[in-house]
Amino acid sequence: MAAAAMMGEPSMGARWGGPSFSNQTVVDMVPHDMLSLIDAHWYQFPPMNPLWHGILGFVIGCLGIVSWCGNGVVIYIFSSTKSLRTPSNLLVVNLAVSDFLMMVCMCPIMVVNCYYETWVFGPLACQIYAMVGSLFGCASIWSMVMIACDRYNVIVKGLSGSPMTTKKAVVWNGFVWIHALLWTLLPMFGWNRYVPEGNMTACGTDYLTNDVIAKSYILVYSVFCYWLPLFIIIYSYFFIVQAVAAHEKSMREQAKKMNVASLRSAEAQNTSAECKLAKIALMTISLWFMAWTPYLIINFAGIFQTMTISPLLTIWGSVFAKANAVYNPIVYGISHPKYRAALSQKLPMLACAGDSSNSSESQSQGTAVSSSSAEEKA
Secondary structure (H helix, E strand, C coil): CHHHHCCCCCCHHHHCCCCCCCCCCCCCCCCHHHHHHCCHHHHHCCCCCHHHHHHHHHHHHHHHHHHHHHHHHHHHHHHHCHHHCCHHHHHHHHHHHHHHHHHHHHHHHHHHHHHHCCCCCHHHHHHHHHHHHHHHHHHHHHHHHHHHHHHHHHHHHHHHCCCCCHHHHHHHHHHHHHHHHHHHHHHHHCCCCEEECCCCCCEEECCCCCCHHHHHHHHHHHHHHHHHHHHHHHHHHHHHHHHHHHHHHHHHHHHHHCCCCCCCCHHHHHCCHHHHHHHHHHHHHHHHHHHHHHHHHHHHHHHHCCCCCCHHHHHHHHHHHHHHHHHHHHHHHHCCHHHHHHHHHHCHHHCCCCCHHHHHHCCCCCCCCCCHHHHHHC
């Protein structure tokens, strides 16, 4: 290339992931057996500043430790506490298992690659790494969908909805893993492929090959593993909040007829179930959107060629997606009052703020209700 004639020191922009102004590229350190998987697009970029590899390795390592602890505690508490071993909580445990396994399988490998500043485990390991990431990521997404559907069934449908049974929860979890495995295996059989990402320390789906088959996989995958789950989660929580709001209104009207200030305790009055559930719904949707949207943008930018994707840009997809495994146990576990009560008994040093003795009077985010029967389920 013409820029290769400039043999001087790369500019500051090139050092930080911009177009290359020397004959050095981000591919130079990649082992020879990996070169067949590298798209020509990455040869225009200089090596990333080693500082970025250090930061990425440190951040991923910290996310891994926090995720192992958080999801490990969720699995332990939910499985060892009799009152929490309910069919609905099997969905929460399934989410924690998928997040835990994702970070166990991916975090150490990425930290090692960041140390060497390139992928060092060979082509087969690259494909397995990307396949595992796709498997656990998709399983995590659809586990969140199943949790939202269960809460919709309990809160919106109430007594008219079919109750969650252990058999039904197992079937739902089975669907989650079979569905995720299907999308994971397709690139291994020729519909798209798994290749190194631009930072060369991780692997993912190929969004740069200008081929209809490769592009179609990204588009169809995004429908079933991003747009459809996002729509279901937003739809479920919208009607959940609406149902709780209607229940709160009816309670206020009933209290007015009885000439009392409220049917709730003074503490419950300060923070209504409607407000608490709205906050949880907003948090759930916002964190989900924040976790997976960067990867979607990067993939769509690749297949539609809407912008130049630099190696530095590909870092953010990895970081935000893996961060999802950190805050999931907070949103789905620690916000559960009965979980907090069990946590204060089994692991008091990790107990959350608040009086766990009042947890039985509180409404969990999974079962904040529009009927008394749903309240009992919490």
